[in-house]
Amino acid sequence: MADLLKDISAYEAMQNELEVRHFGKWVVLHDEKLIGAYDTFEAAAEDAVKRFGRGPYLIRRVGAPPPTLPASVLYHPAHAHR
Numbered sequence: 574m575a576d577l578l579k580d581i582s583a584y585e586a587m588q589n590e591l592e593v594r595h596f597g598k599w600v601v602l603h604d605e606k607l608i609g610a611y612d613t614f615e616a617a618a619e620d621a622v623k624r625f626g627r628g629p630y631l632i633r634r635v636g637a638p639p640p641t642l643p644a645s646v647l648y649h650p651a652h653a654h655r
Contacts, residue, residue: 579605580631581639591635603630610635 583605584591591600591607599617601608603625611617614632621630633639 574629576604577629577631580629584631584633588635596636597634599632599634601630601632603628 580602584600584602587607591610595610598610598612599614600610601617601621603621608624608630609617609620611620614634617632621628621632
């Protein structure tokens with residue numbers, strides 16, 4: 574959980590720049606670094622899972638308020654169950 578909190582803090586620190594460069598895009602942060610910006614949540618999640626497995630990593634839509642989800646909610650792409 575500490576790693577995810579660091580990624581949230583990193584997102585907040587770079588939020589203004591992200592809003593200028595990637596407003597409306599989905600971004601992935603891992604180890605306090607921006608990994609990429611994506612047009613859809615699905616594309617961001619698929620790349621994050623491919624690179625980092627179950628994580629932790631942060632996926633956030635730039636310009637949207639942070640979601641409030643229970644910690645038990647996980648993204649399970651269809652291709653991971655083959």
